[in-house]
Amino acid sequence: MKGEVNxxxxxxxxxxxxxxxxxxxxxxxxxxWTRHRVHWALRDATLHVGRGEAxxxxxxxxxxxxxxxxxxxxxxxxxxxxxxxEGSVAALLELGxxxxxxxxxxxxxxxxxxxLGYRAAEVAACMPAIETxxxxxxxxxxPLRTYSSGMQVRLAFSVATAIRxxxxxxxxxxxxxxxxxxxKSFARIREFRAAGTTLLFVSHSAAIVKSLCDRAVLxxxxxxxxxxxxxxxxxxxxxxxxxxxxxxxIVEGRGGDVRSGDRRAAIEEIALLRNExxxxxxxxxxxxxxxxxxxxxxxxxxxxxxxxIRDPLGNDVYGTNTYHLQHRQLDVPAGSSFICEFDIxxxxxxxxxxxxxxxxxxxxxHVSGNYDWWDRALTFEVIPxxxxxxxxxxxxxxxxxxxxxxxxxxx
Amino acid sequence: xxxxxxxYRGYVRASVARELRLRYAGSxxxxxxxxxxxxxxxxxYTLVFSELMRxxxxxxxxxxxxxxxxxxxxxxxxxxxxxxxxxQTMFLDQANLLKKSNFPRICxxxxxxxxxxxxxxxxxxxxxFLLLAASRWPGMVVIGALVxxxxxxxxxASLGVLLGVAHVFFRDIxxxxxxxxxxxxxxxPIAYPSDMLAPPYDRWIAANPVTPIVxxxxxxxxxxxxxxWGALAYPAVVGIVLAALALLAFRxxxxxxxxxx
Numbered sequence: 001m002k003g004e005v006n007x008x009x010x011x012x013x014x015x016x017x018x019x020x021x022x023x024x025x026x027x028x029x030x031x032x033w034t035r036h037r038v039h040w041a042l043r044d045a046t047l048h049v050g051r052g053e054a055x056x057x058x059x060x061x062x063x064x065x066x067x068x069x070x071x072x073x074x075x076x077x078x079x080x081x082x083x084x085x086e087g088s089v090a091a092l093l094e095l096g097x098x099x100x101x102x103x104x105x106x107x108x109x110x111x112x113x114x115x116l117g118y119r120a121a122e123v124a125a126c127m128p129a130i131e132t133x134x135x136x137x138x139x140x141x142x143p144l145r146t147y148s149s150g151m152q153v154r155l156a157f158s159v160a161t162a163i164r165x166x167x168x169x170x171x172x173x174x175x176x177x178x179x180x181x182x183x184k185s186f187a188r189i190r191e192f193r194a195a196g197t198t199l200l201f202v203s204h205s206a207a208i209v210k211s212l213c214d215r216a217v218l219x220x221x222x223x224x225x226x227x228x229x230x231x232x233x234x235x236x237x238x239x240x241x242x243x244x245x246x247x248x249x250i251v252e253g254r255g256g257d258v259r260s261g262d263r264r265a266a267i268e269e270i271a272l273l274r275n276e277x278x279x280x281x282x283x284x285x286x287x288x289x290x291x292x293x294x295x296x297x298x299x300x301x302x303x304x305x306x307x308x309i310r311d312p313l314g315n316d317v318y319g320t321n322t323y324h325l326q327h328r329q330l331d332v333p334a335g336s337s338f339i340c341e342f343d344i345x346x347x348x349x350x351x352x353x354x355x356x357x358x359x360x361x362x363x364x365x366h367v368s369g370n371y372d373w374w375d376r377a378l379t380f381e382v383i384p385x386x387x388x389x390x391x392x393x394x395x396x397x398x399x400x401x402x403x404x405x406x407x408x409x410x411x
Numbered sequence: 412x413x414x415x416x417x418x419y420r421g422y423v424r425a426s427v428a429r430e431l432r433l434r435y436a437g438s439x440x441x442x443x444x445x446x447x448x449x450x451x452x453x454x455x456y457t458l459v460f461s462e463l464m465r466x467x468x469x470x471x472x473x474x475x476x477x478x479x480x481x482x483x484x485x486x487x488x489x490x491x492x493x494x495x496x497x498x499q500t501m502f503l504d505q506a507n508l509l510k511k512s513n514f515p516r517i518c519x520x521x522x523x524x525x526x527x528x529x530x531x532x533x534x535x536x537x538x539x540f541l542l543l544a545a546s547r548w549p550g551m552v553v554i555g556a557l558v559x560x561x562x563x564x565x566x567x568a569s570l571g572v573l574l575g576v577a578h579v580f581f582r583d584i585x586x587x588x589x590x591x592x593x594x595x596x597x598x599x600p601i602a603y604p605s606d607m608l609a610p611p612y613d614r615w616i617a618a619n620p621v622t623p624i625v626x627x628x629x630x631x632x633x634x635x636x637x638x639x640w641g642a643l644a645y646p647a648v649v650g651i652v653l654a655a656l657a658l659l660a661f662r663x664x665x666x667x668x669x670x671x672x
Contacts, residue, residue, distance in 0.1 A: 014670055015670075020581060020583075023580055024581065070510075075513045076670060077666045093511040093512070094511045097508060098508050098512065100433065114421050115422060117418070120421040
């Protein structure tokens with residue numbers, strides 16, 4: 001049936017040579033002598049996607065996500081296994097493929113459409129619709145180099161989705177656009193799905209996968225290790241990367257420029273806990289704990305532990321400290337270690353990414369003595385919870401009442 | 412492969428048009444350069460050979476004969492050289508497109524050859540116009556030039572594909588090509604009359620498949636007669652053999668090319 005994708009035991013291996021002449025030598029030896037290393041980017045992948053299904057593909061960098069999509073798109077051929085792709089495929093592996101900066105948006109759109117396999121007349125017929133959807137006004141006739149990156153994304157997405165494909169493949173490409181256009185493009189993707197288009201979607205954003213897909217697969221080291229409902233796969237994904245990411249954050253932060261203070265006390269570990277386990281993802285409205293392990297290097301008369309949550313633009317979202325929470329630690333001997341836990345009863349944050357900075361200082365604010373200040377010590381993501389769909393950094397609890405007014409207009 | 416190429420003919424046509432347009436994009440005179448450049452080249456050769464050196468071809472009294480002799484073969488040679496140089500890096504130039512987009516790969520070499528041919532058509536039209544203006548138009552025999560031109564283009568495109576495929580795996584090719592083209596140019600009687608060479612070097616020149624092609628152009632434009640068709644059989648056979656090899660190599664290696672880029 002059109003829109004179906006069937007992979008059985010799919011594998012892709014790349015040959016790697018230490019030096020170019022080794023390939024020549026190998027070729028001359030006609031198989032009698034091999035000197036290449038085989039790198040398996042994808043191994044034994046079995047995946048069936050039915051018509052109209054939306055599957056999110058998750059996994060750390062280098063897990064094989066892009067290789068899988070490239071195989072399904074047909075840009076590269078599998079080394080092992082069989083692959084069946086039924087129907088037309090539109091792939092957004094990268095937006096603006098084949099665009100040239102010196103050429104007008106209109107000509108680039110014509111060209112990009114033909115690159116996707118449509119005839120010039122077909123693309124020309126879609127041109128008004130492309131212009132309307134991209135909303136770039138008279139820029140359509142100006143050279144592409146005058147466009148902002150957002151405008152390029154708008155044009156590229158509009159062209160790629162001008163004609164509804166049987167299978168739509170999107171690889172992280174939409175993360176560049178502005179929020180307004182992102183929502184508009186997701187609306188179009190949903191529209192396509194409703195009309196029966198199959199969707200394969202790679203994203204690092206658990207929130208997007210959760211809201212767009214009805215199934216998710218998790219890849220690791222070139223293998224599909226999980227294939228289930230998005231919720232379960234997302235949890236699994238984050239559990240796998242959590243320890244690793246926290247470790248990395250500590251290594252990166254140590255001695256880096258984002259860390260300041262006189263080091264009379266040191267932050268040793270930071271973790272965001274959900275149900276007692278470290279995580280980097282919390283649901284909006286859920287309960288979470290921020291745990292800070294710290295140690296006094298010198299004897300200190302007064303230590304305050306503080307945290308601040310910021311959005312990716314650096315705006316303060318929320319911050320407080322143990323001074324305000326009535327938990328000052330007085331007369332701390334050198335070498336003693338503490339664990340400080342901030343219980344957040346309800347993470348009343350909107351969907352998105354946030355970072356946490358931690359500080360150890362004296363008294364109320366850090367100006368009276370800054371021991372250790374660690375900017376962006378931890379980054380976490382808030383995914384949609386049980387609350388109503390909303391935008392913004394705050395998750396307010398909103399209820400609505402509406403009844404017909406008895407007052408007449410103009411009366 | 413040919414079927415998918417036909418499906419993408421619109422794309423190839425648009426790519427060729429874009430290629431030509433971009434060559435002079437951003438310049439004030441724009442497409443006019445397409446005419447000015449060959450005009451300057453032809454003028455230089457005419458000035459040097461006809462006026463300054465007063466070079467004459469054996470048995471032809473016309474003072475412009477030598478300039479016509481050089482230009483009529485040099486311009487197709489330039490097209491041949493352009494196909495080879497551009498073909499050699501074509502897959503690397505289009506690496507991102509090849510890796511991220513699923514379109515018939517054969518479009519890449521066809522576009523390169525198409526653009527070189529289109530450029531040549533403009534250049535040769537200028538040359539033809541100048542011949543008319545100087546009342547040196549050879550007449551009907553001009554149609555015959557299509558035969559050596561086709562053979563030349565097939566030779567260039569086939570060698571180009573072989574070079575392009577090899578270049579993806581062995582980058583050394585790029586360093587060698589410039590030198591080879593230089594030697595090859597002087598191994599054909601383009602800038603000098605073929606009867607100038609003493610034995611045994613004339614045999615070397617005769618072994619060059621480009622020589623009969625060059626002589627065919629000269630027969631048409633200088634001697635104003637139909638070329639010797641029989642002599643063109645040699646480059647034609649070489650062209651067909653190379654074309655078969657190129658198609659074979661391209662079919663076999665195109666998946667590996669994408670992986671290697």
